Amino acid sequence: xxxxxxxxxxxxxxxxxxxxxxxxxxxxxxxxxxxxxxxxxxxxxxxxxxxxxxxxxxxxxxxxxxxxxxxxxxxxxxxxxxxxxxxxxxxxxxxxxxxxxxxxxxxxxxxxxxxxxxxxxxxxxxxxxxxxxxxxxxxxxxxxxxxxxxxxxxxxxxxxxxxxxxxxxxxxxxxxxxxxxxxxxxxxxxxxxxxxxxxxxxxxxxxxxxxxxxxxxxxxxxxxxxxxxxxxxxxxxxxxxxxxxxxxxxxxxxxxxxxxxxxxxxxxxxxxxxxxxxxxxxxxxxxxxxxxxxxxxxxxxxxxxxxxx
Amino acid sequence: xxxxxxxxxxxxxxxxxxxxxxxxxxxxxxxxxxxxxxxxxxxxxxxxxxxxxxxxxxxxxxxxxxxxxxxxxxxxxxxxxxxxxxxxxxxxxxxxxxxxxxxxxxxxxxxxxxxxxxxxxxxxxxxxxxxxxxxxxxxxxxxxxxxxxxxxxxxxxxxxxxxxxxxxxxxxxxxxxxxxxxxxxxxxxxxxxxxxxxxxxxxxxxxxxxxxxxxxxxxxxxxxxxxxxxxxxxx
Numbered sequence: 001x002x003x004x005x006x007x008x009x010x011x012x013x014x015x016x017x018x019x020x021x022x023x024x025x026x027x028x029x030x031x032x033x034x035x036x037x038x039x040x041x042x043x044x045x046x047x048x049x050x051x052x053x054x055x056x057x058x059x060x061x062x063x064x065x066x067x068x069x070x071x072x073x074x075x076x077x078x079x080x081x082x083x084x085x086x087x088x089x090x091x092x093x094x095x096x097x098x099x100x101x102x103x104x105x106x107x108x109x110x111x112x113x114x115x116x117x118x119x120x121x122x123x124x125x126x127x128x129x130x131x132x133x134x135x136x137x138x139x140x141x142x143x144x145x146x147x148x149x150x151x152x153x154x155x156x157x158x159x160x161x162x163x164x165x166x167x168x169x170x171x172x173x174x175x176x177x178x179x180x181x182x183x184x185x186x187x188x189x190x191x192x193x194x195x196x197x198x199x200x201x202x203x204x205x206x207x208x209x210x211x212x213x214x215x216x217x218x219x220x221x222x223x224x225x226x227x228x229x230x231x232x233x234x235x236x237x238x239x240x241x242x243x244x245x246x247x248x249x250x251x252x253x254x255x256x257x258x259x260x261x262x263x264x265x266x267x268x269x270x271x272x273x274x275x276x277x278x279x280x281x282x283x284x285x286x287x288x289x290x291x292x293x294x295x296x297x298x299x300x301x302x303x304x305x306x307x308x309x
Numbered sequence: 310x311x312x313x314x315x316x317x318x319x320x321x322x323x324x325x326x327x328x329x330x331x332x333x334x335x336x337x338x339x340x341x342x343x344x345x346x347x348x349x350x351x352x353x354x355x356x357x358x359x360x361x362x363x364x365x366x367x368x369x370x371x372x373x374x375x376x377x378x379x380x381x382x383x384x385x386x387x388x389x390x391x392x393x394x395x396x397x398x399x400x401x402x403x404x405x406x407x408x409x410x411x412x413x414x415x416x417x418x419x420x421x422x423x424x425x426x427x428x429x430x431x432x433x434x435x436x437x438x439x440x441x442x443x444x445x446x447x448x449x450x451x452x453x454x455x456x457x458x459x460x461x462x463x464x465x466x467x468x469x470x471x472x473x474x475x476x477x478x479x480x481x482x483x484x485x486x487x488x489x490x491x492x493x494x495x496x497x498x499x500x501x502x503x504x505x506x507x508x509x510x511x512x513x514x515x516x517x518x519x520x521x522x523x524x525x526x527x528x529x530x531x532x533x534x535x536x537x538x539x540x541x542x543x544x
Binding site (some may be wrong): 044052053054055056074075076077078080082084087088089090091092093097100101102104105106107117146150 | 312313315316319320323324325382383384385386387388389390391392393394540542543544
């Protein structure tokens with residue numbers, strides 16, 4: 001059974017007249033990537049601030065790796081790396097110096113970790129440039145580096161891809177997936193870019209007005225979104241037979257208009273195309289269909305603006 | 310706490326501001342001492358201690374940049390989210406700021422003391438030199454500690470500097486309040502004014518009593534930091 005990294009029970013946070021978090025109970029298991037989805041003001045950052053010790057709950061319990069007393073939680077936080085809101089950086093220092101301060105205060109003896117971490121986030125050539133002269137994307141990368149330097153077991157990232165260009169976003173996604181795969185790092189990310197979150201996370205937690213409204217695995221989400229591969233072929237029946245024989249699936253529907261909706265092999269549309277082509281099936285349309293994560297989320301909360309204004 | 314102190318020391322030594330402020334204070338002290346030298350034969354060492362009371366606002370700049378700035382940049386996050394306790398963090402800040410201010414404020418005293426020794430013009434205090442030094446040391450630490458409390462209370466570099474300057478001005482106002490006896494009594498217990506008493510060398514004061522009072526100020530400042538920071542909501 002997977003170890004539970006973080007568990008909250010009835011976690012609530014209120015500020016005067018605002019209920020920022022309302023009875024939030026979640027469990028995060030080791031080795032998974034969690035997408036934390038909610039509108040602006042839903043409570044995502046408040047939740048992360050409480051977990052990382054920057055704020056205190058009004059009521060409820062938190063436990064990190066089974067420790068629920070204050071001292072125990074504080075000790076366990078040494079195993080966490082995080083970015084909360086924007087990266088917190090020393091503007092008049094270089095990237096190397098920022099990481100050196102982190103290395104010293106974390107008690108990491110090996111100085112080579114700094115170069116390795118900078119290389120991992122693509123910041124090896126900043127030299128003596130001060131952080132105040134960095135672009136937004138560079139600051140974001142350095143923030144990720146600061147979170148990674150202690151090789152955390154649990155990574156908490158609040159909007160980590162803000163300000164990154166498309167290539168940078170892909171790099172971060174691949175890096176996070178590699179960290180998760182290589183080291184079994186548990187990752188908890190919030191982001192407004194839901195399409196990107198869908199490609200990165202394997203579990204999704206939806207929050208709205210301080211309350212957890214749903215928790216889904218990737219598979220459950222796909223089912224709920226009714227995601228499918230939609231294909232049109234000149235001979236739909238023959239195409240369906242090929243799907244059964246060559247791909248070993250009967251999880252499909254032939255619609256009245258002859259369109260086939262395939263609910264399997266969603267991660268490998270290319271394979272479907274190759275198999276059909278090899279069997280000389282003439283395909284006139286092949287695409288992914290169904291609700292995107294964004295559409296599903298908007299439907300869940302009853303509309304509203306997901307993206308940052 | 311040792312790791313936190315090391316990290317803070319690294320940050321301090323790699324920041325330009327401490328060196329700029331140290332040179333500025335040394336220069337300002339020199340200008341003020343020169344002004345006195347023009348009018349009378351004077352001991353640079355004695356007057357360097359005297360002018361601490363007026364130039365101690367530089368300590369506010371040091372504290373603003375070493376402690377207050379952490380709240381503007383939110384870099385305290387790295388310590389707190391990394392498992393360091395809030396009190397450990399606050400204590401480290403207090404120690405580093407006090408050490409930095411000892412360096413910046415003590416440097417002119419040391420420099421002009423050496424000049425006096427070379428010129429054989431060192432003032433002969435009524436009290437042993439080590440007692441004079443110790444009293445000055447504690448008064449600087451006490452002032453610095455109050456400024457660190459201000460930084461934790463206002464959580465901003467700019468407000469820390471302004472608050473510290475206002476604190477110094479408020480204390481200096483006591484030198485003009487009431488009768489000379491009251492002025493002297495208040496000067497002995499207010500760390501900003503103590504260098505005036507020490508350097509004047511004409512008043513009867515007890516160094517242990519002064520150190521005791523400064524220790525109370527330091528403890529009070531730390532308790533104040535604890536009160537405002539222990540459960541503060543941070544971004």
